[in-house]
Amino acid sequence: METLLTISGAGVNPYSARGLTQTLDHIQAAAAMRRTINGKLKDLSQPQFRKYTSTVTSRDQVAPPLDGVWPGDVVSVGCAAELSYLTAGGTPQRPVVAGSSRVDGAFTFYRPQLLMKVVSYTTQEDEYGRVVSWSLVLEED
Structure with a gap:
């Protein structure tokens, strides 16, 4: 099972991102x-x-391949989360992940391609339950 999320360099390996969630918030x-x-x-x-x-964030069977990825490293992220704008007279405010743009009624939805810096990465493993929880915090460069 694959995910819509892409991370340059590291990628997202199988069995690390089922049930993945992604937030997009404004920086402080x-x-x-x-x-x-x-x-x-x-x-x-x-x-x-x-x-x-x-x-x-995700809970799955294995951690994503982020060994060697440190705070401050720059990664290109093809988001799983979508943004939208009014189609008539509107334009995307960020680069669009190829093939992700779709129109629904009066709105255009798209997944942004963002150049981001790693802020933190945490992983937790439940050995007996064989579940790996992980979280990656990023900020737009």
Whole structure:
């Protein structure tokens, strides 16, 4: 069984990603909002901080091949998670994984291809149950 997720270099091996989940969130620096003295909310964020953080987790039989992958390493991630935009007048805000774009009603859905840095990687093995849990935290470069 394969997954939609791709990670440059390391890849995602069989039996490591069944039941995989991926989050796409904004990095903390993307939100810089303050209230004026009159109570109006103002967005003070800078466009260059509009980046994503992602957490990939899974419970399967083996760990993914991330030996030698360290915090700060750059990887290209073909996301399993989708983003979407209004088809009429809209465009994708990130590069699109080839073949992942689809239209549903008034919206176009796609899986983004993101250049990301590894923040952390953890793995836990249940020897008796033969289950490996792992988590990979990434931030867009």
